[in-house]
Amino acid sequence: MSALIEALRRLLPAERVITDELRRLAYGTDGSFYRLIPEVVAVVNDEDQVRDVVDVARQHQRPVTFRAAGTSLCGQAVTDGVLVLLGEGLATCKISADGGTVQVGPAIIGAEVNRRLAPLGRKIGPDPASINAAKIGGIAANNSSGMCCGTAQNSYNTLASIRVLMADGTLLDTGDAASVAAFCQTHGWLLERIAALSAEVHADEALAARIRSKYKIKNTTGYSLNALVDFTDPIDILAHLMIGSEGTLGFISQVTYNTVPEYAHKASALVFFVDMETACRAVVGLKTRPVDAVELLDRASLRAVADKPGMPPLLKTLADGATALLIETRAPSATELHVRIASVLEELAPYPLIEAPAFTTNAAEIERLWNVRKGTFPAVGAVRKPGTTVIIEDVAVAVPDLAACCLDLQKLFAKHGYTEAIIFGHALEGNVHFVFTQDFGIDAEVARYAAFMDDVCAVLVEKYDGSLKAEHGTGRNMAPFVELEWGTKAYGLMKDIKQIFDPEGLLNPGVIINDDPSAHLKNLKPMPAAGELYAPVDRCIECGFCEPQCPSHGLTLSPRQRIVGWRELSRRKAAGEAPGQLGEDYLYMGLDTCATCGLCSTACPVGIETGALTRAVRGENLSSVARSLGQVAANHFGATQALARTALKAGHIAESIVGTSLLSRLTGGAWKEGMPKPQPAGRATVTNGDKVVYFPTCAGRMFGADTPEHALSTTVIRVLERAGYAPIIPEGVDSLCCGQSFASKGMEAEADQKSAEVEAALRKASNNGQYPILLDASACSMRMKAYLAERLPVFDLVEFAHDALLPRLMLQKKEAPVLVHLNCSARRMGFEGKLKQLAQACATQVVMPAEVKCCGFGGDRGFVVPELNAHALRKIHADVPANCCGGYSSNKTCEIGLTATTGVPYQSIVHLLDECSAEAARLATC
Template sequence: MSALIDALRQRLPAECVITDELRRLAYGTDGSFYRLIPEVVAVVNDEAEVCDVTRIARDHGRPVTFRAAGTSLCGQAVTDGVLVLLGEGLATCHIGAGGTTVQVGPAIVGAEVNRRLAPLGRKIGPDPASINAAKIGGIAANNSSGMCCGTAQNSYNTLAAIRVMLADGTLLDTGEAASVAAFKASHGGLLDSLGGLAARVRADHALASRIRAKYKIKNTTGYSLNALVDYTDPVDILAHLMIGSEGTLGFISRVTYHTVPEYAHKASALAFFPDMESACRAVVGLKQRPVDAVELLDRASLRCVADKPGMPPLLKTLPDGVTALLIETRAPSATELQARIASVLEELHTYPLIEAPAFTTNPAEIERLWNVRKGTFPAVGAVRKPGTTVIIEDVAVAVPLLAAACLDLQKLFAKHGYHEAIIFGHALEGNVHFVFTQDFGIESEVARYAAFMDELCTVLVEKYDASLKAEHGTGRNMAPFVELEWGSQAYGLMKEIKQLFDPAGLLNPGVIINDDPAAHLKHLKPMPAAGQLYAPVDRCIECGFCEPQCPSHGLTLSPRQRIVGWRELSRRQAAGEAPGQLGEDYLYMGLDTCATCGLCSTACPVGIETGALTRAVRGEQLSGVARSLGRVAANHFGATQALARTALKAGHLAEAIVGPKALARLSGGAWKEGMPKPQALRYDITRSSGDKVVYFPTCAGRMFGADTPEHALSATVIRVLERAGYAPIVPEGVNNLCCGQSFASKGLAEDADRKSAELEAALMKASNNGEYPVILDASACSLRMKTFLAERLKVYDLVEFAHDALLPRLMLHKKAEPVLVHLNCSARRMGFEAKLKQLASACADQVVLPAEVKCCGFGGDRGFVVPELNAHALRKLHADVPAGCCGGYSSNQTCEIGLTHATGLPYRSIVHLLDECSEEAARLATC
């Protein structure tokens, strides 16, 4: 192995060859219930690197697996060989004229492609539930579909061109004539073999008919044999065989999709039927009507979400057997939408219903209805026993057989003891998912699972000629059953295809083609309990949905990977094993570089905030000295801040002597160019009449000042409040007060809560027991106090109050130059994106909110302690800075320090923008 790693290090940058145990473990985990630990992880950023890494692995006889986002549910993205991780250099996107086509690299997230297409009213066809995390490479390699795309709009049927690299390193771009000509010259034998294979299939009418029949419904079991009957040109056959090949035939370097319309007008309804039979009969009728999605939910799935906030009250009182259909229809205009709604209702009223369904076009109501459907899978995951995993299976039958198949599934659940199982899915395509929990740590439980799978697959194939994998791909999970579904003749074709493309068998072996009948019972992922410090960790299903939100993902670990690492450390501790080097590495990768921003919880299906785990672990590992120092700082907070201001003043003196760049180097990046000066503690309130409002200047604003006292944050907030007719009140003893956030982030939970309680008492007094509104000028502190107070006292973030209360009172003159805004993690978690954008839009015609920048990674003081986290989190910011922009705005002072350093542009609180524009409006009004 050392020779292999040495060869990789000679080809790739050092940071792109990952050999440490912690990250190999982390990348040995995908969204499935399998785990394989790679020998090495190689991060690639272009085709040349992919080619060389594959060649090096081939030279050393090691298998290669390509990994995009790792949201795979069937074990496609794990290996014990060389794991080739797609880097950001492969996250390309080029939109064709009018948006009718889009050319995308394999490392770009599907939702990001749709975001870029949205202004043109277009989107890609595949719409998997994981689209906010899944990348194009995985979407194409698994032929993923989803709720609305059916079979007509999946990758196979919307493919315009594909660029692939074969096992020998040869490239073929089916969209470039020169590439096709060169490939025909160099690989004529392969193309002839594919052409001969297709001709042989078409000549066998029974086999050709069977293949066509199998793809009338969703099917991702095995290779895309429909390519052999749908196309005669061997290049087209090759292109479509690559779709759904799960990295076993080659590397998908680029995909060009025909896009599909994204209609702005939508309506949804939840219809309740007395039983599964009547609901499924309705699906048959609805398939002939103008519907875009019909999602089935059995009674068990409705029951498991009934108690969640925002769910329809009816869910709690429905009798047994009731089955729901969630229906959506879309149209290019409001008039057409109403016509489609009428058509759907006409069909529904021919079936027995619990109550008359009503369509809504209200976006909030539509979201509420879809939350019923989206909440089913995580609801099962959230209540499972520690140590168990969640399994989601995925089958399809002809729509007229759907009711009988679902009833048989329910019987199988009962027979094998999976009493918590639920059924839901894309009924319009006869495609249902079923979810249950499984313990793979007990031999008898593994045997129960094996018996269930054997009977399940036999019943579905022999009775329904079902697709055992409709849209999740074959993977390791269903590989032993491919021959059962397809028969020996078709399975033989698949083996021939694998041999043609990968004669050495080094591309993702064990996936799709696997002659081991027990392969699905091997390499099962352990799920040791890890919830002693933060119980919600045990709910993690390791799906990876959190990863695009995390500022440290790609630098060290993502939230999913932190939990994987922590689970292993917990297992070792329980077994009496030493943490070893993995434990040492976790200190930096797991703890030091976690921004504790909490954005992971906004994408997590089961609501886990991995930052809470980090804070708990930090607290557990604090020494007695550190705890004592924290207590002293909390007890003497005013003096502590005074010392910090003195240190900041000393830093500016040092900067004047050695220069900002030298000081940044000497401080390990802690000192930032453009660092604010220390704040003079003055709160000059000039207005006593008007509506009273309590203003709490938070710690960072009291620490960091501006070039002149009047431009300090507190002075600006007071000035804008007074200009809007408010009479601000600053709490007594403000300089000794703190919300506790800075203590909480370091694991000092008791000190944090004590400071929060002190602030609560001061705010209660200043607000006359809540009579006056209370404003905090930093979103992180606002979120902390909103959570701590739990509505005992209503507090407002400055963004929130400025939007709701100040905008109607202020005259504003818009700036000519574009305005750059940053939605920090706390404001994002509080749902203030629209309010921040509206504030900025009231002050400028051009407002830019960089879509690919989430948390800035400054994390309170992380930007000083581990500046590489801040730099990594903001690496995509520069591309979105508009020409002529003079500065940016946010609502957290430390975030603004990091943003200023990253861009070279001054970032300040959004209140400064309101101040400038309202002052200019007042000046113009007097001219």
Template sequence: MSTLINALRQRLPAERVITDELRRLAYGTDGSFYRLIPEVVTVVQTEDEVRAVMDIARSNQRPVTFRAAGTSLCGQAVTDGVLVLLGEGLATCQISPDGATVQLGPAIVGAEVNRRLAPLGRKIGPDPASINAAKIGGMAANNSSGMCCGTAQNSYHTLAALRVMLADGTVLDTGDAHSVATFRQSHRTLLERLDELAAGVRADAALSARIRAKYKIKNTTGYSLNALVDYHDPVAILAHLMIGSEGTLGFISRITYYTVLEHAHKASVLAFFHDMESACRAVIGLKARPVDAVELLDRASLRCVADKPGMPPLLATLPEGATALLIETRAPSAADLQQRMDAVLQELAAYPLVETPTFTTNPAEMERLWNVRKGTFPAVGAVRKPGTTVIIEDVAVAVADLAACCRDLQQLFARHGYHEAIIFGHALEGNVHFVFTQDFGIEAEVARYAAFMDDLCHTLVRKYDASLKAEHGTGRNMAPFVELEWGAQAYALMQEIKQLFDPEGLLNPGVIINSDAQAHLQHLKPMPAAGQLYAAVDRCIECGFCEPQCPSHGLTLSPRQRIVGWRELSRREAAGEAPGALGQDYLYMGLDTCATCGLCATACPVGIETGALTRAVRGEQLSGVARSLGHVAANHFGATQALARTALKAGHWAEAMVGTQALSRLTGGAWKEGMPTPQPLGRATRTQGDKVVYFPTCAGRMLGADSPEQALSATVIRVLERAGYAPIVPDNVNRLCCGQSFASKGLAQDADDKAAELEAALLKASNNGAYPVILDASACSLRMKTFLAERLKVYDLVEFAHDALLPRLMLHKKTEPVLIHLNCSARRMGLEGKLRQLAATCAHQTVLPAEVKCCGFGGDRGFVVPELNTHALRKLHAEVPTGCCGGYSSNQTCEIGLTHATGMPYRSIVHLLDECSAEATRLATC
């Protein structure tokens, strides 16, 4: 064990000092096309732990890189030294009473901050496209912006206060007078030198004018030199230098933002121009109009999304050279919004358009329009060749130069053979992104990329004095070109700033300041093909957008990290190398603790469901004996179900003998307190009324309830009959299964055979689809909806209850608050609104915990690896309302895990309908 790692383990819990090969590789991967594998990964929960890691790294002369979400695109968050991951202890949020300011820890996700600010009609200014995954520390360290924040509402301009730890471990809190006074004494020399640098810049009219000019447009190339001309107090200069410093000057441990208004009324329009020039002229005019976002899309970007579902038909027939502007305007009232729409349309009327533009205020239609813009980047990523990576660059020029710049970019693409490249971006700020694919595994291709980058940077700087990095940060990719953009004098200033704050050069070296002219061509990330088990994996761009959705993220691996690990295993197999310890660790971290919930696909820009990879790999690794047993279980499902019920009864007998805690320990956590008792299947008694087929899924049939009357099947039948339906249960139901449990084990064929068998039974029971079919578990509903592909219409119990039962039931509202859990399958089916409405009809107060996605039970994962369920629900307790007596969901196994985690009973949402409709009936007859 190295001295470094030994010292770290003496200061941090051992499980938060990570040295295994798999996680060093996976945790060290960010969204860029660079790859460095850290020597050690540490997870820090407090500022003191950050200081301890920095002290140890400094004493061992090892570089330190701070890592938030790792959505960085330019290599800011990779290192071969000490990687410091920000833990949830640093995910703090404190909103002022009026919402005017918000104090944030660096580990909280940007979208979560906006969710908490929304009731006050406020939001933070920075709005990067990655905001649903990106964390505040990274957003501030990169001075990230986005579609609406422009230059006025980025981190630099909305900074109220900053708490920062310097390389020597000293903390400065600019919002604390005592901290500032103490720092002025302890770091007098540093502040005096900053004061001298700022005074020198202000005295140099040409340099100060150049700095001001550079920041009239978006610019994240190099350090924030505008701090030297915008502020006189060296403490304020220091704070604003930290914004955009990418972890090279210090660690931002807390930031306070001034928030901005979030108007409730919005409208969008997609306007099509015949050519780039007229679209860019319109942008100049729109800058004087009340618009909040103007996104430009060239013909190539429109073409690459034209065949996607929901796209406007016009995209397929636009003439060559056509360009679109996606425009959004916002207002505090409907009347104000109409005035703003009229002003924008008046401006657009001055230009020849392909068709007359029309604003929409319909949220669904607005989302459809914005999907045109959001779909461009993933569309390129989805069709690239295996082994290639997607590169997205962003530059900014004066708006008046936008058309000429875009033409030059298109000529550069053609000259260097990047014929698939597309251009889109934030036109209102002269900020355009361009996307192309690149193979870094071939020397000639690397040379082509090098020639393109040289040509690109020299052209943009020489002709337009452009920002070579407008909003993505400098990183490793543009570090060799910082001096080219800024000139020798300004670059020398940046070098001195780096030396002043980090004299030993240990904070994220190689980023922003780098003397190696070839640095952007080193440490390029390999993207080996992931094999044929699940070819969609090759589309992964390793952006990390999936991670907040994943129940195992932070416990073992996230979807991105699973793919990174699998790619490496695939590379080793192709090269004839042994999988080694990485392969052994992948069995637990990559396979056993994957819930296969599929939520990753809902956030993935290219639609990858990493759970499908897990199922495929599980299937590949099954032994012949396991396959045979699975096949026997599928073919004799009635007996398998009976055996499971017997085992559950035996468990209750053992619990009575040895106690719950002892049995839980003996079973490795598989046995839970409050495990249901097997009950007989409910029986339908009503024959008159509208026919409906009800399939009681196997989990509900096996796991039962506390009494026959409370069994899920009995409750569903009772509520259906109360609503006037005559339920039909398929024949031989105990032999039937949708196949979900077999699919999750990798037994794809057995799973499909069971689904086909169920399809035949449902067709017969429903009179060939004449009657609606209901399933009482959302996981099974989702599987059958997918398997059936509309051959037979099936309803999840949540959607049928909302659509068909609510209008027929008389309901009495509960007085105590009600918790609801939107399980992963219901979430993927888009049932959140219907579940909320069901609960709101039955209770005065309902709570759907926002930070709980999948519960992590994953069918049987909660029994096999209970730590996954515990980890996934770690944030649930903080959102349980006072006086709550229980919760409701729509998956029996999820409800077992939720009950265990909270100590409160969780049951199917149909039980809530049963209670409230029974009580309403009782009151009506009193």
């Protein structure tokens, strides 16, 4: 063990000093096409820990890189030294009373800040496309912008104050007068040097004018030199130099933003022009109109998404050269919105359009139009060859130069053979992205990329004086070209800034300032083919958008990191290398602690479900004994479940003797507080009414309730009958299983066998689909919906209760608040609104913890690896109301884990309907 790691372990808990090969590899990967493997990863939760880690690194002369979400596209978040990973202790958020400002820590996700601001009608200005995954530290350190914020609302221009830990460990809070006064005393020399640089710029009119000119368009190439001309107070200059500094000047530990309005009234239109030049001429005029976003899509990008579900049919018939603008306008009222729409239509009237422009205010239609824009990047990534990476570059020019610039880029695509490349972007700011695929495993391909980038940079700088990086940051990717864009004098200022703030050069070296002209061609990330078991894995672009959805992220691995690890194992296998310790660690971190919930696919730009990879690998790794036992269980499921019920009864007997805590410890956490008691499946009692087939799923049949009348199946039958239905229970239900429990273990053949048995029973019970079929667990409903592919009318309990039961039941609302958990299967089926409306029909106050996605129980994972369930629910406690009357969901095992974690008894949502409808009936007869 190195002296560096020993020193870090004296400062931090052992679990937060990460040295294993698998996770160092995983954290050596960000959203870019670069990879460096850190010597150690240190997880920090407060400023003192950051200071201590940086101090240790300085003592050992090791470079330090700060990492928030790692969605960076230019290599800013990787290092071969000490990677300082921001922990949840730095995910703070404090909103002023009127919402005018928000004070946020660097580890909180941007979208979470906006969620908390939403009730006040406010949001933060920066709106990067990665905002659902990107954290404030990265958003500020990269001066990220996006579709709507332009330059006026980026971090630089909405900064109220900043809290920074300098390279030498000194803390400065620019919003605290005492902190500023202390800093002036200890670091007057630094402020004097900053003031001298500012004076130097002001004295050089040509340089000052160039800096002002460069920031009339979006620009994140190099340091924020505009701070030297926009401000005179060295503290203000320092604060704004930190924005966009990419962790090379200090650690941003807190940002206070001036928030901006979030208007509720919106309208969007997708407008088609005959060619690029006409579309870009229209952008010039639109810039003077009340528009919030104007997104440009070239013909290639429109063609890339034309076959996707929900796309406008016109996309398939457009002529070559056709270009679209996606225009959005927003307003504080419906009346003002229509005024703004009229203004935009007036601007568009003179142009020869392919079809008349039509704005929509319908939320679903607006989402459909924006899906055209959002689908362009993943469309290229999804069809690339295995082993290649997808690259997204972003540049900016003055809006009048936009058409010529785009045409020049298209010529360069053709010259260098990037025939799949597309162009789209934020036309209102002259900022476009171009996306192409690249193989970095072949020297000739690397040379082609190098020549292409040389040409792109030359054209952008020499012809347009444009920005080589408009919003993605400089990173390693554009560091060799900073001087080309800015010139020797301005680049000299940047080197001076780096020397003033980080004289030892230990903070993220190689990023922004890099004298190696070939730095952008080194440390390129390999993308070995790894899709033998699950082909979509080769589409992964390692962006990290999946991570906030994953219950194991931060405990072991995220979906992105599972794929990184699997790619390396696949590479070793192909090369004839042993998997080594990395392979051993992957069994627990990659397989055992994956909940296979599939939520990652809902955030993945290319739709990858990493859980499917996990299931495939689990199946591949099954021992012959395990597979044989699985086959026995599948063939004798009734007996297997009876045995499980017996074991559950024995557990309750043991609990009564030794107590819950001791039994939980003895079983490694498998035994939970509030563990349900086994109860037999309920039986229908009426035959009059509308027929519905009810299939009680196996978890509900095994895990019952304290009394038979409160068992899940009995309650479902009671509510169905109360609503005028005559439920039909399939024959032999006690020996049936939908196959979900087998599928989660990678036993696909056995899973399909059980699904086929259920299909036969449902077909018979429903008279070949004449009656609707109801399942009481969302995980099972989702599986059977997919398996049956609409051959039979299968409904989940949540959707059937919302659509069919609510209109038929009288309900008496509960006064006390209720907790609702949207489990991962219900979320993936799109039932959030329906579940919430069910609860709102039954209670005056409904709490659905926003930061809890999948509960991590994952079928049996909560019994086998209980730490996964505990980690996934670690944030739920803050949202549990003191006087809560109960918790509700739609998956039995999820409810077991939620009950044990919160102490609040969780049940199926049908129990809430039962209680409230029974109370309403009672009151009606009084």
